[in-house]
Amino acid sequence: MEPIASNTLSTTYVLKDSDCFIVADAAGDIEGGSDGFFHNDTRLLSYFRLRLGDSQPALLSAAVSRDNVMFVAHLTNRPLPPLGGPPAAQGMIHLQRERFLHRDRLYERIACCNYGQEIVRLPLRLSFAADFRDMFEVRGTVRATRGELLAVESTPNTVLFRYQGLDEALRSSVLSFSREFSGLEEDTGEFVLDLHPGVHEELYLECGTTPAEPPSPKRFRDAAVQARATMRSRQRRTGQIRSGGPLFDAWMDKSRADLALLTSELETGPYPYAGIPWFSTPFGRDAVITALQTLWLDPAIARGVLAFLAHHQAQEESAFLDAAPGKIMHETRKGEMAATRELPFGRYYGGVDTTPLFVTLAGAYAERTGDLAFVERLWPALRAATEWIERVCDANRDGFLDYARGSSTGLANQGWKDSEDSVFHADGRFPRGPIALVEVQGYAFAAFRAMALLSKRRNDVDAAMHWQERSERMREAVEARFWMSEAGYYGIAVDGDGALCRVRASNPGHLLFAGLPDAERAALVAANLLTPAFHTGWGLRTLASDQVRYNPMSYHNGSVWPHDTALCAAGMARYGDRAAASRLMRGMFEAAVHFDLRLPELFCGFSRVQTATPVAYPVACLPQAWAAGSAFMLLQACLGLEIDGWRGEIRVERPMLPPGIDHVTIRRVVVDSRRVDVVFQRQGDRVSTHLEGRDAAVVPLRFVG
Template sequence: MESTNDAALQTRYVLKDGDSFLVANSLGNVVSLSEGLFIQDTRILSTYQLLLGDQEPALLSAAVTQDNVLFVAHMTNRALSAIDEMGAPEGLIHLTRSRFLCKERIFERITCVNYGARPARLPLRFKLAADFVDMFEVRGSKRSARGRLFESETGDWGYGFRYEGLDRVVRTSSVLFSRTPRFLEPGLLELMVALDPGGSDELYIEIGATPEGAPTRERYRNEASTARRRMRRRQRRGARVASGGPLFDQWMRRSRSDLALLTSELETGPYPYAGIPWFSTPFGRDAVITALQTLWLDPALAKGVLSFLAKHQAKEDSPFLDAAPGKILHETRKGEMSTLKELPFGLYYGGVDTTPLFIALAGAYLRRTGDVETIESLWPALLAATQWIERVCDSDPNGFLVYVRGTDLGLANQGWKDSGDAVFHADGRLAEGPIALVEVQGYVYAALRTMAELGESRDPDAAERWSRRAEELRIAVEKLFWMEDAGYYGMALDGAGELCAVRTSNAGHLLFVGLPSPERAASVAEQLMSPAFFSGWGVRTVARGESRFNPISYHNGSVWPHDSALCAFGMARQGVRGAANRLLRGAFEAAVHFDMRVPELFCGFARTQGAPPVAYPIACLPQAWAAGSGLMLLQACLGVEIDGDSQTIHVHRPELPQGIQDVAITGLAVGEHRVDLVFRKVGSRVAAFLDADDSGQVSLQIRN
């Protein structure tokens, strides 16, 4: 059997709906170890390959529609048998493969057209398999035993697969066709399509956890309408960005489309799953940061994130789950390995930063919306989260929030840089816990200040204590993390109190929360934009020249778009607006090279004239906080802050993206009203004004 080896086939195309997602190649085939249809962290389809006879068709083009609903591949035949009345020379048959995911089910249509002058018979063959492996097995985890995989079952309309896990749960899947296939051998079936000259025919296929009867054209059309309608509803939520730059607008639209794709409608509201393929599940940290990135445009996402995380807040101690009362969820999984507790990730709390970030998001949400009612409902969760932070800080000699994993199965590092080698000393030694990360102390500072603000009317004594603790923490960070010789903050303190004297992007997050003094903030900003950090595309996670620096590592020299955006927002907050604009330009130009879809991360090589950014081979694409990074970068440049309570939009020293003359934020919710906020270049200045404010209740305050 021949196989197409075109470089284009290395591209992966993703569809998602709810707790299901599909990863396939450019032909629409599922053939590699990282591809498949996954539902609730289990791969229910591991091979799905369309063949014409004994070979794959030739690829013409492949794409997912801009709304992220429909995958379409155009293909043609290689020569089919001999060139006689029943064969077809190469390139005379056009195949269109169209598919979408709706209600966690694949709906597919294959259209065949004969452009030849003779009749043709097309042997459409399908290779099928379902291995029911857990997502962690796909990622490389080894299991000592697995459940029972039954032989596949044939029926009038296709194949059925069944697996009984060690958790006693029976998982099934089916692949059904709109006409009865001929079964050639286990896992291989054929449908013969006869085409007259100029003739066409259609085949419909459905794949899901359960059989729903023979596929039909009518059901395909109805479910396609449902899928588009649901996606449009998600994409229309929140304000929109439009500018005079077509490519820039395309990036903004793709970012919003990716966020809509990754967002699942849960009982608690909308929630952005972290990324596909490895993290298509609720993550705490990722969702909170994504909500912060999009808060100015779509507060509803933040409300959904806060509600979900409060609902799943830890109630008891569990070293296996790294849980403690008040702690906020790191991630949740539904696969067999998590159910059996072979791994702790069913409800896992091994993230040291998610809890303070949760509190900080609540405060930011209240300032943005004035929604006191939601904060009142969250108050018990916010109190419990703060109490956990205070207990941990009280146990540390320096009063810092530290982490050490409960068991060897948990994450060794529990900040956002959670690789095993991500926290280290200047000589390259790995840090040993308990570890206090510098950016985490910044998040705690923000959380304590938030609680002080929220507590003024609820518990004045506690509010005063939280305010005092925030200031004490700020002083301790300035004293113990600052490296005078380097003019920069160290990455972490290890369990022995020794500073990891390494320059990393972590310090940029201190600017985001406003902890450093103005002089130190300026020094950090200057270095973040130096060649040691700024690659030309974004901020490296580790400065070039530091130990363990490696531009192709996961966390030690690569560029993460969300990290760059947080640093940029922090620099803009400190008045370094030009740096944010340079980072926005670099991110936009990187997005152009990545077909407007910014990946989870890419390599940290220095930008070279005429060369694209270097992709990281196993990065998630799409990834929620990568998709949200452009929106945060734009906010940083425009200098927009919204006070929902006073119904005031504050704009501070706005700058437009390079080459863009105007930007409009339409349908911006401010209190109970919606307005259009317009920025326009006037000479050397940027003017800002409100348009379509029929209420007259929203005010705009501009500081230059």
């Protein structure tokens, strides 16, 4: 047996709960870099390593449980020198590390068993450090100065780290153990265990921001039960998907579990944090798109996202925060650098698309649920958001929703492709601002349409007519200014000089999702996206391969983002092309299989003819909320399933099943207060649909087209 040492593995294992998460290697060790145990954007453990004396245990296996609650690593010893007794040969000692997070605390059990014939004295050594680095420091930001790391304090079974930040906050990290140290140096504690043959010995530890009762088997078990119950309750909200394909079901289950992992229960309701490690915090755009992806299965997420974003809506002008009255938040952070305003991201509003997406989600939520009472509570926030959109559009020569950052510390590009090189002219030149992105105009169009429909529900005819007229003006302006007739496609942006950036990117696929183009132009956009210049066989590139800044290994200029592909697929399906949606879903599913059924934030844009497997992007977030949610948006695009909350009915329009799948059942779909199972079954060259469950007889099922 030649186990691979854990430090040769690049795979990391992630757990999250509320505002804390941990990233560690397969052995459970934290070795620095971007790994660590984080709470509120601050690293509480920057180093945490298990050794048997001076020897690194050999890794047997590592995994996270299917519900994303428990990390388990199985390890064994390499040959151990004698320590007051006979040496232990390799493979005689089994170590099992079990770890989970609950209520912002790390819980761990290290269980040891001697399978030899002699008593073994086992020196467990745990090395640890807490650097209290802000997440932006971990990401690479260099600070001119930092706060003060205070002296480490210890008791016979605890180690206390403290840091006095520049924001005058005292941050603490407390490691507690169920046994007293046999020996303790500044950064290493040792526990010497006498292991009798066949006998199990255990060490329990906890880490958090405050001291607690000493770790014990009961505390570990009780907290584990509560952590699993919390995760189960999150997953119960979402309809479960079952098909004739075990691997397909496993992908759906993994995506569902990842969304549950990333969703935090805030005072305003459930909110999906964007991704781990870099974006484990509330983001506006990411959460709204995740809510749109899952709305048909779990409207509670959309409600929680809308409530949180309305509560944090901007009330004042701030160039530093890119804020203006009515604008919806882009990002919020709780770390030291946000508190000292070294960066503007404490509560930052530098996203041009979040505000129209917020309004669009509110309209979609109302259509899905018929919950007009909640819309009434949101109405002041919706009015303020739409008035901000109108103010910006009115100041633009073409009536477009544009952006220009208010401060040099903010984001230069403020659409979803927010890297500095993501918007450019056909010759590679960067445009002068303000910049109007093509997909953002689609979001604004959808927001005006949503406000018109909601106003009709509120019996405000004048407001409905006003916003309907605004939406049509936006449609006409986009068609006149963005369309490139020679390419049969839309340009990516109009710059501050009124010049069109004649670049073919994936952005116009979002126009289809918004429903802005006419059928003829929508078909041309879809045809472009399905050519080899965009379609890799795994998914859609963010930039066509024949464009000047194309790089399949870049962040936004030729990589594949699952959420982007899903939005384009949903747009194609909106115009009736379910075959295209099915084709894109197949590619995403096959990519997911190569990524252990967990789609990353993005991956490289190499085509399938170049590589036998999709190529990972090295620092992509994994898991990522809108990547996980993509599976459900793609499936809905194939099935043509919509839920009309106003009528309390399910609509199905020309459904298709994913390739290789003969039946799909969506369990526990909520329609008003009723639950049904929606069953799709392949029958020859068509797909039939019917309802099952106790409420099947009272929920209308209507076929369209």
